[in-house]
Amino acid sequence: MATTKKPRRVRYWLMKSEPGVYGIDDLERDGWTYWEGVRNYQARNLMREMKVGDPVLFYHSSTKPLGVAGLARVKREAYPDDTQFDPQSPYYDPKSVESEPRWYRVDVEFVARFERVVTLAELKADPALDGMLVTRRGQRLSVQPVEERHFQRVLELAGHPPA
DNA sequence: GCCAACGTTGGC
DNA sequence: GCCAACGTTGGC
Numbered sequence: 254m255a256t257t258k259k260p261r262r263v264r265y266w267l268m269k270s271e272p273g274v275y276g277i278d279d280l281e282r283d284g285w286t287y288w289e290g291v292r293n294y295q296a297r298n299l300m301r302e303m304k305v306g307d308p309v310l311f312y313h314s315s316t317k318p319l320g321v322a323g324l325a326r327v328k329r330e331a332y333p334d335d336t337q338f339d340p341q342s343p344y345y346d347p348k349s350v351e352s353e354p355r356w357y358r359v360d361v362e363f364v365a366r367f368e369r370v371v372t373l374a375e376l377k378a379d380p381a382l383d384g385m386l387v388t389r390r391g392q393r394l395s396v397q398p399v400e401e402r403h404f405q406r407v408l409e410l411a412g413h414p415p416a
Numbered sequence: 417g418c419c420a421a422c423g424t425t426g427g428c
Numbered sequence: 429g430c431c432a433a434c435g436t437t438g439g440c
Binding site: 293294295390391392393 | 435
Binding site for chain 2: 269271293314315319373390391392393395
């Protein structure tokens, strides 16, 4: 019997980065990047759920203005993050062994830089975005799932066509 | 397996 | 620079 593979529903994400370290301008210049150095189990587990083509909001943290700066897309699904084995790397994890990698990275590619940053203050003020994780105080996860309606709303605020 | 101490994230 | 909110560590 022929097996028909049901296409997986697209999932939507938000990833945080400090623009002083790596911002949307860097991603635009590079085209794509390794999203490495994630050392939080919850964020790691979410990264392992990401599929090629999933849209990603690129969020600028620890900067002014805080907010969503652009749109990206998953280019390659989770695979071991080499930096965990490299004693020279700031992301080195001496407790991780190569036969059983503990940390993973994904590759993320540039899609668009927004005309303007959609600020965290705006996100918090918009009733349509009630419940969006990034608007919750104390939500530190650097990789977050985003509901489709929230994702599309952010694009709308950015003046960007739906993803 | 509990939980206090400590470290980090990240908004304010 | 402060500190709330977490996550992790380690003593018991």
